[in-house]
Each structure stands twice: as C-alpha cells, then as structure tokens.
Amino acid sequence: MKSIKTEIVVVGSGPGGYAAAFYAADRGKKVIMVEKDDRLGGVCLNVGCIPSKAYLHAAKLIEEAKDSEHRGISFGVPSLDLDRMRAWKNGIVGKLAGGVASLARNRGVDVMYGRGYFEDSTTLRVETKQGQRFVTYDHAIIATGSRAAMPPAFDLGNKRIMTSTEALELEEIPRNLLVVGGGYIGMELGTVYATLGSSIVLVEALDTILTGSDPDLIRPVVKRAEQAFKEIRLKAKVLKMATHKQQIKVTMEHDGKEVEELYDRVLVAVGRTPNSAELGLENTRVQTDERGFVKVNDQLQTDDPYIFAIGDVAGGVLLAHKASKEARIAVDAIFGEHSSAEDIIIPAVVFTDPEVAWAGLTEAEAKQRNLAVEVAKFPWSASGRALTFDRPDGMTKLVIDPATERILGVGMVGAHAGELIAEGVLAIEMSATVRDLAETIHAHPTLSETLMEAAHAYYGDATHIYSPKKRHAGNGGTET
Amino acid sequence: MDVRLPRLGEGADSGVVATIFVKEGDTVKKDQPILELESEKAVASIPTPVAGTITNIYVKEGDEIKVGALIFSVAESGAQPQRVEPVIVEEPVEAQPEPVQPPPAPLAPPSGAGVPGIPPPASPSIRRIARELGIDLTRVRGSEKGGRIVMADLRNYIARLQAIAFQQAPPGPQPAAPAAMKPAPVSIDFSKWGRVEKKKMSQLRKAISTKMVESWTTIPHVTQFENADITEVLALRKKFQKAYEKKNANLTLTPFLLKAVVATLKKHPLFNASIDEVTEEIVFKNYYHIGIAVDTEQGLLVPVIRDVDKKSLLELALELQQLADRTRQRKVALEEMQGGTFTISNQGGIGGAHFTPIINRPEVAILGVGRGAVQPVIHGKKLVQRTVLPLGLSYDHRLIDGANAARFITDLVAALQSFQAADVNL
Numbered sequence: 076m077k078s079i080k081t082e083i084v085v086v087g088s089g090p091g092g093y094a095a096a097f098y099a100a101d102r103g104k105k106v107i108m109v110e111k112d113d114r115l116g117g118v119c120l121n122v123g124c125i126p127s128k129a130y131l132h133a134a135k136l137i138e139e140a141k142d143s144e145h146r147g148i149s150f151g152v153p154s155l156d157l158d159r160m161r162a163w164k165n166g167i168v169g170k171l172a173g174g175v176a177s178l179a180r181n182r183g184v185d186v187m188y189g190r191g192y193f194e195d196s197t198t199l200r201v202e203t204k205q206g207q208r209f210v211t212y213d214h215a216i217i218a219t220g221s222r223a224a225m226p227p228a229f230d231l232g233n234k235r236i237m238t239s240t241e242a243l244e245l246e247e248i249p250r251n252l253l254v255v256g257g258g259y260i261g262m263e264l265g266t267v268y269a270t271l272g273s274s275i276v277l278v279e280a281l282d283t284i285l286t287g288s289d290p291d292l293i294r295p296v297v298k299r300a301e302q303a304f305k306e307i308r309l310k311a312k313v314l315k316m317a318t319h320k321q322q323i324k325v326t327m328e329h330d331g332k333e334v335e336e337l338y339d340r341v342l343v344a345v346g347r348t349p350n351s352a353e354l355g356l357e358n359t360r361v362q363t364d365e366r367g368f369v370k371v372n373d374q375l376q377t378d379d380p381y382i383f384a385i386g387d388v389a390g391g392v393l394l395a396h397k398a399s400k401e402a403r404i405a406v407d408a409i410f411g412e413h414s415s416a417e418d419i420i421i422p423a424v425v426f427t428d429p430e431v432a433w434a435g436l437t438e439a440e441a442k443q444r445n446l447a448v449e450v451a452k453f454p455w456s457a458s459g460r461a462l463t464f465d466r467p468d469g470m471t472k473l474v475i476d477p478a479t480e481r482i483l484g485v486g487m488v489g490a491h492a493g494e495l496i497a498e499g500v501l502a503i504e505m506s507a508t509v510r511d512l513a514e515t516i517h518a519h520p521t522l523s524e525t526l527m528e529a530a531h532a533y534y535g536d537a538t539h540i541y542s543p544k545k546r547h548a549g550n551g552g553t554e555t
Numbered sequence: 556m557d558v559r560l561p562r563l564g565e566g567a568d569s570g571v572v573a574t575i576f577v578k579e580g581d582t583v584k585k586d587q588p589i590l591e592l593e594s595e596k597a598v599a600s601i602p603t604p605v606a607g608t609i610t611n612i613y614v615k616e617g618d619e620i621k622v623g624a625l626i627f628s629v630a631e632s633g634a635q636p637q638r639v640e641p642v643i644v645e646e647p648v649e650a651q652p653e654p655v656q657p658p659p660a661p662l663a664p665p666s667g668a669g670v671p672g673i674p675p676p677a678s679p680s681i682r683r684i685a686r687e688l689g690i691d692l693t694r695v696r697g698s699e700k701g702g703r704i705v706m707a708d709l710r711n712y713i714a715r716l717q718a719i720a721f722q723q724a725p726p727g728p729q730p731a732a733p734a735a736m737k738p739a740p741v742s743i744d745f746s747k748w749g750r751v752e753k754k755k756m757s758q759l760r761k762a763i764s765t766k767m768v769e770s771w772t773t774i775p776h777v778t779q780f781e782n783a784d785i786t787e788v789l790a791l792r793k794k795f796q797k798a799y800e801k802k803n804a805n806l807t808l809t810p811f812l813l814k815a816v817v818a819t820l821k822k823h824p825l826f827n828a829s830i831d832e833v834t835e836e837i838v839f840k841n842y843y844h845i846g847i848a849v850d851t852e853q854g855l856l857v858p859v860i861r862d863v864d865k866k867s868l869l870e871l872a873l874e875l876q877q878l879a880d881r882t883r884q885r886k887v888a889l890e891e892m893q894g895g896t897f898t899i900s901n902q903g904g905i906g907g908a909h910f911t912p913i914i915n916r917p918e919v920a921i922l923g924v925g926r927g928a929v930q931p932v933i934h935g936k937k938l939v940q941r942t943v944l945p946l947g948l949s950y951d952h953r954l955i956d957g958a959n960a961a962r963f964i965t966d967l968v969a970a971l972q973s974f975q976a977a978d979v980n981l
Binding site: 414417418505508 | 672673674676677678679682683686687700701702703704
C-alpha cells in the first residue's frame, strides 16, 4: 500500500497535540494530526478542564445566590434543568472543538481521524473509517494524553460507578455520592455535585486532600468543603464495591473499622493512566517507565530519535498548559534549536472553592530539600476587594531566597487565585525580587494587590497589616 | 591565621594534595574549599575556617602532607581593612606601540550564590540564548537586583571569555588585540613592480576560499596515492559506448568511478561517516550521496548525486551529464550541493597526474583522479602497455588511520579493475 509522506505526524489532538501541530505548521512544516475520537481537543477540552469549569461556574452562581440573602437579595430555591445545563456545556465544548478544527484547516494541518499505531520508527498506521492509512514521517510527536484510572476492583461495569468523564455527563443528581480520591478532580467535581444537591462523602487514602500543595493553602478549602460535603474521611480506604439493587454497596476501612454503606453513585478519581499502550511503541525504540509513561529527555525526545512525546503521556505533572509548553519545546528541538524543558515554571491551579494556585518552589518542597528560604504572607481578610464579595478566606504568599531576595515561589488560595497566579509565574520566570514586586503598582481595589502587599510584608511594612517586628531593610533604612 | 591539616578521620593521617582551588592573594569566604586532598580512602576538600585573604600557600599539588602540617595562611577580613594589590606578572614587552590590555579577571567558578539546586536568576529569553551559545549561566555574574543576569552580563561574560582565550594563546610578537589570532590582512601594492589589473572576487570565489580555509585548517589531511589499471574498463567502455549513446548517455570513466567508490564505501563505512563535533559522536550514514567536483567558469562547484548505490551505470551516466550541464549553467539549487557523503574530483579530462584534494567538510574523505596514461607495465613476465589511472585519496586523520586508508584504496583499485561486461551491458 502506498504511504502518505509528511514531515511531522502528531498523534493526539489535545492541548499538547494541537499546539504542536499548529506551531510546526506555522513554522513551515507539513503536518498530519491524528485523532482517535470523532472530535478534536482531547480530554481537556471535551471531558476535562473546560466542561468542569463550566459546571463550576454554574455551581458558583447557585452559591452566590444563596449567599446573597444577607446582602438584601433573595432568589428563592433555584430550579435545575439538567438537560439544558448539559446542552449549554456541550455548546461551549462544541464551539471550542470546532475552533480547533478550523484553526487546523486554516494552517493546512491535515487531520486524520482514527487510531494511530506505530509500525516502525518512521511509519504510523492509522485505522480510519475509510480503511488503513500508512503515514511515513521525519518526526512523530506522541500526545495521546491520559485517561481516568479505574482500579479493576471497582470496575463492575455499572454506570453508577463513574470516572470524571461520566460525571461530566451529568446524567442525574444522585442523592448520595461517594467521591473516591481527594485530588483536584475529586474536589472539583465533588463541589459541583454538592452544589447541585448531592450529599457527598469524600474519602482519601492519605492524611490530607490535595497533596502536593502547602497545608496552609489547603486549609480554607477544607473548611469550605467540610460545610459543603457531608463528610471528608482522610486515611480511609475503599476495599470493595458491589451492585446492590439501584445502589452501590461500598466497603471501606476508616478509623480502624470496616464500614459498609450504600450510595446512589460513586465517582472514582484516583489518578490517571497514560495512553501509551496499544500504540505499537514496541515496534519503535521508545521506552516507557513501569507506570507506562513514555521516557523523554529534556527536549521531550524519546529513546527513539525520530519520536517525541509531550503532555500527560510523557509524565510529570498532568496539566494541559504543561503539554502546550512541551509542544513548543519539542517542535523547536525538531528544528535543531536548543530548547529545553529544564527549569520551566509550571503553575498549578485547583478550581475548588476557594481556588488554590501555586508556582515555582513551594514551602513544603523548600523544607524537604533543606533550602534556606523565607516566606512572606498576606491574608485576604486584609484585602478590601476580597471583603466586597464576602470572601476573606484567602491568602497570598511568597517563597523567597533571603540572600538575593529573589522570588522562588508563589502560592495562593482564594477566589480567582487561578487567574492571579499568572503574575507569580512571570515574577519567578523573570527572576524578579521581592523589591521588584513591592515597587510595582497594583491597581486598587483588586485581589492582585495581595501580591504586592505580601512583598511589603516581607519588609514588615505592608499597608493593610501591622507587624510590630520589622524583619528586613525596607525603604530608607527603617530597619530597627 | 595559619591553617594546618586537620584530622581527616579514622586511620587517615596523611594525603596527597590533588587540587588547589585558590592562589595567594585570593579573597575567600568562610568554609570555602581551599584544596582537595586525596588519601587512600577518599578525596576530601579542606575548607578555610575563616574568611579573609590567602597570604601564603605552603604546599603544591602532588605534595604528600601529614595531619598537623602547615598548609596555608589566611589574613582574616574585618581585622584590618587591608587591600591586597593583585600581582600582575608582566611579560617582557618589546617596543609595542599599542597599550597592553590589563589581564582579564579570572572567571568565577560556578557561583555558589543563591539557593543551591535553584537555577540561576535569568529570564526565559536569556536562558534560551545561553543554551544556544552553550554558556553555563551559573558562571555568569548577574548585575541586576537579586543577581539577575541580563543581556549585558552575557555580553561581558563572552568578552571576558574571549580575552582569556586570547591570553592563553602562545606568546608571540603579535599585538595585544584579538586580531592577533590571525594576522591582519595587508594590502600589497603590486603595481610597484609592473602593470596590474584588478577584479573583484566573486561571491562564489569568496565562498570557496572560506570553505577551503575552514577545511584545511580544521582537518588534519593525509593523502594516500595509488594507481589503478583501467585498461579493461576502457575496453568495456569502448565496447558499449555506442549502445549508451543510443540512450543519449555519454559513458565516461566517472560512472565507473562512482560504482567502484560506493562498493568500497560499503566495505569501509568509516569513509562514509562524519564527526559530530558537538556530541563527539561518529555519524555513520546509511546512504551514499556522492559529490562530483565540477569545474565551472566561475569556479569549483560540487553537486551531489543521491543514492548512487541504487542507480545503474546508465542512470548515473545520464544524471552526471545533465547535472554537470546544469551546474555549468549555475542552475543547481543549493540543496543539490548538500548532503554528500564522499566526493570525487576527476581532473582526468583536463590532465595532470596525482594531486592532493581538500576534503569537502563535513565529509571525511575525497578521491582525486588524475589523467589516465599509457605506461609500460610488467604483466606476468612481459612488458606490456597498460592505461594507468593516478588516484589520490585525502582523508581526515582524526577519524581515519593510515592503515584504513591503505585498505580502502586497495579495495577501490580492485573494484575498478574487476568490472565485467555484464556490469556494463544494457
């Protein structure tokens, strides 16, 4: 069979895949993008970041309405039309996926719908609806992403046991919902279902939810979730699930006891599995680790010099923007440039209520690595802007190298923290100092002021908090 | 303060000085390593217990020293503000008109400033440039707040590197300026001695000039000579020439040379390789693209015939002809002159015997072919007339040894002498 020749083939069309395909095409390469589903955009766009944020917005409206009574506004009990809500979500997703398709068309990126399978290091077989196609290429970029993990013990084939994908379909609002896993997916979707009316029990095997972020950033989230959820069980382990009439019977271990409970639905959010199997990687020199993540170097090149891997499938933090950045690093590398993923700052955002966001060095990591850093904090209870919408439950902090006053990390919790972290990322990437941040005007009244005030707090002269002990030399040598 | 060798640990009471990190007059921080001591058990670095200036070092590298031995003295800073003038060792300078530049400050070691394990403070764009230039940013001193490295710091660093590189060049009568690396060109007035005409060098001539200098100065060339008996090849050529002409092909010696060269390259892949000077790898190429030096009115050009191993004599003859024509008309694209793995320079059509061709970098070998000449040769026990082709194989001695070259040229001659009618017949 005659093969189709191209310069670059990208397998997968998520935020890693399409970013790579578009960037390579913009730089003059002939590109084919292969997608196994009928729609472009990958998990993030179709069953991940985007739909979950749409629902979180809806949940927020309900919460805001409910919280408005003391402001003198009463809305009454909201009535929900799940079909319309789902259609609204699908509208957003459809618009974005269509956007990706037309952006591909405009750039001359050929989209091939079908599963991709590597025949050898330079040939990809694509199973399209019209039959097999063989693509030979100079370079391939694997961007097949990951999928929600479903431990075999929970996989009963019962649709009442959901992963995030099914949960986002919003088939119904279960009366009782068990969320297994206190990571960001469990917390975000738990918040959505709780607001829509489910009674939520969340179980987490570790001793904290949202591991990886600093404990002080998590506290306000836990506090709020404790009110919104029926219960949060830490160090709890689900042992068994079984179908019981219209419900799921769950056996779990908690507080040294085994308990058995019935739930209308269960959301399993215990991590994600890379989509690296069934790609024919064994026909190439590509190596994977024991968990199935493709091994890459700092230019995202696999052990097979013709093949690169980016995004979730290449491991590291599983975040869309990390995939998009890696897309550019890989394409630059294909062009022979000295791009590198080393030392890039990847912000993390959790869209809980309130939001948590951090970038660069965390306080916990500094402690663990025994780095001598200092931390400056500014509580949002001192932010006028936060008070105008009744959300003083926030905090901004800077992790600082005292020798150079360079900002090494920024962490935040509070409403819109996900938007605010961008300034922190820029500060770290530009190696800004606390002084730089302190001397940059931040508009009033905005939440962004909390970054500037945290910088002032480092010198002990933040306007809106009083700290009797001045720690570092401020302006004009006011040190005592 | 005098510093003596401290106890190193169980059973280790002496060691050999492996490296001394500082010199007399250096300012040191507390706990900064002064020297490295190698004992039977391990390598230990000996720090200074106080900050200050090193006034004396009593040991040198290679010395064996015992616990308690005096190793260096350090004048503690803060005790008295004492400034040690840097000792400038001046070389005898003879009647130099230009002022001598002061020696550049030594480069900082990878800076210990900042938090260990945290990348040096520089924006993404600066980090990118540093990667491209292969500069280790931990060695660059940043001038901005927080030690942030900006473009000006990179420029200064590069300038300093250059100055140091120059300083380390062998001393000679050159002036103390970067131009000393290469004597400045001097314009000679040839009209003093007679009538002259002047003509600008063409771009092509300049390009050839640069390329030749680059190859000649970076590659250690060796040329291996040999003769090949081409009487049989010429007979075959004569026999089949008409048939080839009917197909519009002119069967010259070059297609035979191409065939023989590729057969020999397959046996000796090193001659079809290149050196990746960055990664220090040998790159073996599984394709055989042979460059053919073509003499044009403007100068030498080397178009490449691709995949010679997959083409017949007829195909090669046809391609050679049209490629040479297009080259003489300057109609070959740049791409057609790239990607060669080996080059043949055949001057047989013009004349001359052996010559030493210059390697077409990044290739590692080139074959120079002179004019075949009828010579008396002892064949068996009889003196006979044979046509003998002079060959000169220049090779890159970094990669290829003399024995390799001798084997290569022997196999090449054998290949040239073993063409059969079946190989040529259409």
